[in-house]
Amino acid sequence: MSTAATSATGSGLVLASLTCLFLAAPLAAVEPGMEDPGPYHTTGGVMDETLAPRELYPREYDLRFGAGFTKAPQIRERLSTPGKDVDYGWNGGEHVGYALSVGVVAGLYRFNHHYGRIVGGAELSYQYFNTTPVTYNVATGPAHNNRTDLKTDWQALGLDVMAGYATEPLPSGIGDLHAEILGVFGGGPVWASSTEALSDGETDLRRGSGWYTTYGPRLGLYATRGDVQFGIRFDWQWTTGKATIHYPSGDHSTLTGVRDGYSLEGEIGYRF
Numbered sequence: 001m002s003t004a005a006t007s008a009t010g011s012g013l014v015l016a017s018l019t020c021l022f023l024a025a026p027l028a029a030v031e032p033g034m035e036d037p038g039p040y041h042t043t044g045g046v047m048d049e050t051l052a053p054r055e056l057y058p059r060e061y062d063l064r065f066g067a068g069f070t071k072a073p074q075i076r077e078r079l080s081t082p083g084k085d086v087d088y089g090w091n092g093g094e095h096v097g098y099a100l101s102v103g104v105v106a107g108l109y110r111f112n113h114h115y116g117r118i119v120g121g122a123e124l125s126y127q128y129f130n131t132t133p134v135t136y137n138v139a140t141g142p143a144h145n146n147r148t149d150l151k152t153d154w155q156a157l158g159l160d161v162m163a164g165y166a167t168e169p170l171p172s173g174i175g176d177l178h179a180e181i182l183g184v185f186g187g188g189p190v191w192a193s194s195t196e197a198l199s200d201g202e203t204d205l206r207r208g209s210g211w212y213t214t215y216g217p218r219l220g221l222y223a224t225r226g227d228v229q230f231g232i233r234f235d236w237q238w239t240t241g242k243a244t245i246h247y248p249s250g251d252h253s254t255l256t257g258v259r260d261g262y263s264l265e266g267e268i269g270y271r272f
Contacts, residue, residue: 062222062229064123064269066101071261072129073154073239077136077194078254091142092134097154099263101125105180107166119180120163129154131192131257145195147203152193154257156212156241160186164218175225182220184235187213192243192255212241212257220267227271235263 075090103123110117131154135142164182171177193207214237222231239259246252 060107060271062105062121062224062269062271064101064103064105064229064267066099066103066233066265066267068099068263068265069096070099070127070235070237070263071095071259072097072131073241073257073259075131075133075154075192076256076258078256079251080254081251086138088139088143089137090131090133091137092145093131093152094129097127097129099125099127099265101265101267103160105162108163114168116165116167116178118163119166119182120161122159122161125156125158125160125186127156127158147195150195150203150205152195152205153191154241154243154255155191156188157190158186158188158212158214160184160214162218169224172223175223175229177221177223180218180220180222180233182218183215184218184237185213185215187211190241190243190257192245192257194245194253194255196247196249196251206245206247206253208243208245208253208255210241210243210255212239214239214259222267224271229267229269229271231267233265233267235265237261237263 072093072095075093077088077090079086079088101123103121103125105119105121108118108120130151132148132151133145134148135144137143162182162184164180166180167178169176169178188211189209190212191207191209193205195203196206197203216235216237218233218235220231220233222229237259239257241257243255243257244252245255
């Protein structure tokens, strides 16, 4: 073998050895169990929120049960008889009704660690109102209701959807506090009752059904302690509903209920 060939072979071996040492040095610097965690930093196994993508935040669901009070609707009645319609309003019913609800609100999108999140959800609601009038507004003036012992009512069962903004939780002595500002839209069936004057001078109570729609803003304040959540919410609702009542005589009444007012409920729930 020539001297030149021997020199070239030796230079190649030295270059290969240096290359292997260069590539192996970073691997040797990483101890077992301390492999590179990748582009996201962790502390004690918890991902650093400032570097984690939004998709990696856990999605939270709040199951809530509510009960409270709501402003009663204004009732107008149209009595339809063959060849004639009579319109009149009802006065003197209770001004406040009762409300129950059960629903779920979920976090849909989180902006970052400081600017809150977009939330959405749905709920099933029930409202009851005692609408028994003391007087009726007829063309000739107020007419007294002689059968206030026959209690008329207005009941609504609705499915509502909602979406809006929730603030970032703020730690406090009673739990993590956050506020929600939502828009609510919904509707469902209504059941209503009215009285019918019979030919023998007696009065009977009749019932009918129909549909309603509602919409409006909602403001809620909640405290979450562990998995338990409690709070209060205030709604302003614009609601319109109609129910039709058919009488044995062949006449029928259409009741229209209009609400433009508040609803206030306390809520308790569970976060999962």
